[in-house]
Amino acid sequence: IQLGRRPTSPVVPAIFGLAIVFVVSGLAAPQIAFSAAAAALVVLRQIHPRELYDAIEWPVIVLLGALIPVGAALEATGATAVLTYPILMLEGQVPIWAMMAMLMIVTMLLSDIMNNAATAIIMAPIAIGIATGLGVSVDPFLMAVAVAASSSYLTPIGHQSNLLVMGPGGYRFADYWRMGLPLDILIVIVAVPLILWVWPL
Known part of the structure; x- marks a missing residue:
């Protein structure tokens, strides 16, 4: 939800501050706490x-709702195994960290053309399939998907923020590649060892 009007009373920040306290303390899930705050x-x-209705990003909600069954179907139909097979074929030829880097690169490219949350929904079952096939923990592979899905810097359509600055900044499509590609490479280089350190295989 995006509300553009500035609060005119202390009630608004107080309510959302209370919602944040509930989330941080573990008393309520984020979706429950903030939905209750909006209702209040x-x-x-x-x-x-x-105003509340107009501020909700309905296309994003519909997209995520439609893609959740797609993610479940990938697992139920065995499509995950088919999609993970090319990477699993590299087992023994390349190290596991390299497979994780490949997963991140594919996720980044997909996130540059569609919503990052939708990308995570699609790529999560694939990450689980790769980890299961390798006989390692799924945690580092899922975290790799989470990081990569949020790294949409190569196109103006990868994230709404990219698109918002395109006009005022006079940027062209190629400008995003010039800055985004080195940034994506840096993220992979830093994220892979850091993820494996925090979430061991």
Whole structure:
């Protein structure tokens, strides 16, 4: 949800501050706490219900809702095994960290053309399939997907922030490659060893 109007009373920051406390303390899940906070703002007449409705990114919600069954279907139909087979064929020929780097690169490329959350939903079952096939922990591979899915720097359509600065900055499509490619490479170089250190195989 994106609300563009600045709060006019201390009620708004107080309610969202309380929601953050509930999330940090583990008393409520983020989606419950912040949904309740938004509902409270409507009840207290801090925002109009129509304003709240218009601020919700419905296309993103529909996209995620549609792709969750796709992710489940990848596992249920065995498509995950087919997609992970080329990488698993490299077992014994390349180290596991290199396979993780390959997974990150594929995820980054996919995230540059579609929503990052949707990318994570699609790539998570593939990451689990690779880890299971290698007989290692799934945690580092899932974290690699999480990091890579949030690294959408190569195109203006990879993230709404990229698109928002394109016009005011006078950027062209190629400008994102010039800055984004070195940044993606740096992320892979730093993230792979760091992930394997924090979440061992």
